[in-house]
Amino acid sequence: MKNIKYLFLRRVTQVIILFLYFGANAYGWKMLAGTFGSSVLMGAIPLADPYTTLQVLATGFVLGADVLLGAAIIILFYMVVGGRAFCSWVCPINMVTDLANWLRRKLNLDKEEVNYRFIKRNARYWIMILGLIVSAVVGIAAFEVLSPITIMQRGIIFGFGAGISVILAIFLFDLFGVKNGWCGHLCPLGASYSLIGKTSLIRVEHDHEACTACMKCKVVCPENHVLHMINKESIMVTDGECTNCGRCIDVCDDDALNFSIRNFAKKS
């Protein structure tokens, strides 16, 4: 159980959140209604996705106050728990890409050097900006017309239809194409949460003294460039691209990695 603690907690969180959304439609629950684009928590508190909100604002449409307030609430929340905690603890696509990634390791697709690394990790920031420009030019929220995240979420709530092919495409891309291709290279939503989480409070801390340099953490990490300090120095993972998924903590046999609260007074 020890080495899947956070994985288990994440899956439980993801499934509960999606089930609450599903129940809002199927059974009329009021806990969490809507979709990531815009939701209502407990029938009163508005929530909205910041990047989706930005896209609509980029088209020049003056959004309702509920959406703006909801986006502000979400930004504040993820500034505390780590921006990309959304990616690993909430987003349903995470389950798809994690499965692809796990299969990659099992099928030796990484070791056999069949990893097409033709996309850089910072491509997502370009795509994020591009999405806003395209929104402004075409006049509709550009990423929302193809976002596998909300397509999958709406699929779960309202039924998939042909949308399932988008999810399958992401799975195949991550499995046979680029390793961590979608979440780690392309997804503009993840990019936006990376920026939000740049200064977040909850972070993974590395203990250089305890580390035996087994590198299991680097193998399992979906964004392993953020673990540059492993076996080098005892500092926190401060990169906004860390998803706070906690897999590195799970697989570490030496207790060299743990969640911690960022201390801004101390230069980390």
Place this chain on the structure above:
Amino acid sequence: MANSNNNDRRKFFATTLQSVGLTALGGLLWSGYADEVKASPLVLRPPGAIKESDFLTACIKCGLCAEACQNRDTNIDKITGEAKAGTLKMAKGGDHKLIGTPFFIPTEVPCYMCEDIPCVPVCPSGALDQASVSNEAGELDINLSRMGLAVVHKESCIAFWGIQCDACYRACPLLGEAITIEMSRNERTGKHTFMLPIVHDNACTGCGLCEIACVTEKPAIFILPNEVSKGKAGDHYVKGWDKEDEKRIENAVAEETITELSKKGSAEGYLNSGDLY
């Protein structure tokens, strides 16, 4: 040293150029795709939806309207007691409508025009405009909604054949207002009456109850979005017999242009001078 700097600079320019180029390529493909998928003119939106082009921009695809539609306690099958499907659906892949936006298909489930319009106040983005379905007193009034307009195809409507049918007229929630029956003599038989359904744009909400009630194989009365179903006479036609309409030209300013002919005198003078012969 200078040489390696030069190489670095070249590499920097090359990669920058490549990034910019690929971004432009991606932007073109993405724009083209986004522009294509938003083109679905034959789609019916929930009550209070703003103009289609603005709606596509404003809708944040949260589905709260569809959930409000689906979850009504009253929305049960009266015979089995089971929950019925809601009117509003969320467009998914394969529906060929902008993905994630709400719509309805009258022949599947029409809009039953709930008096409290649960779908509209829940909209967080402003894509469904509550003011457009509220009366002067600020109360919600579903009869003000304009989801579309019923159109009759007279060649397939059996009432136009002379057969007595008033299914659409009876099904209309605004009975006698949105659809009226116009009588005229059936010259073919010489002793019967045509009872023709006529739709009135000032009352029809586009709910689709007439379309699902229509008895023909493919409905002869059907709902089209307002942008598609309505014509426009243009500003220069004024109803001279209508005081309200006449007001439009109260402050109108005549525009005079001088041509070679009009310089010589008035147009009337030209017609009356006898030069025509």
